[in-house]
Amino acid sequence: MSRTSLVALHGISGAVALLTIATFWVSALTAEFVLATPGVVAVRTAILYALPVLVVAMMAAGATGTRLAGRSKAPVIRAKRRRTIITAANGLLILVPSAVFLGLRARAGLFDATFATVQIVELAAGAVNIALLSLNMKAGMAMRARRVRAGKTTA
Secondary structure (H helix, E strand, C coil), X not given: CCHHHHHHHHHHHHHHXXXXXXXXXXXXXXXXXXXXHHHHHHHHHHHHHHHHHHHHHHHXXXXXXXXXXXXXXXXXXXXXXXXXXXXXXXXXXXXXXXXXXXXXXXXXXXXXXXXXXXXXXXXXXXXHHHHHHHHXXXXXXXXXXXXXXXXXXXX
C-alpha cells in the first residue's frame, strides 16, 4: 500500500473511531437525562450493535499508525504511541465490556445501582478516549501540515 493510501486510511479510521466514541458518549448521556426507559434501551441496544464499527476503526487506526511510524523516535510519534496504548487498553478493558454489559442490562430492564455505576465508569473512560484521540488527531494534522510546508508529499 502506498504511503498516500496509508495516510488517508489512518486519518479516516482515526476520525471514524473518534466520531463513533463521541456519538456513543453523547447518545448515552442524552438518553440518561432526556429519554424515558424505552429510549435508554434503544440507545444502549444501538451502541451494542454499532460496537464493531468502533473496534474495526480503532484496529485500522492503530495498525496504520504503527506502519506509518515505523521505528521513529520522534517525540510527537512517541506521544501518539503512548496515547494510542492508553486508548486501546481503555477500549478493550473498559469501553467494550461496559457497552456490552449496559446493552444487555438495558434490554433486560435492569436499571439498578450496578447499571448506574458501570455507566459512570464508561462515560469517564469514553471522555478520556475522546480527549486522547483528539490530541492524536491534532498531532497528526500538525505533522501533515509540516510535511506540506516542507514541500514533501505523502507518496
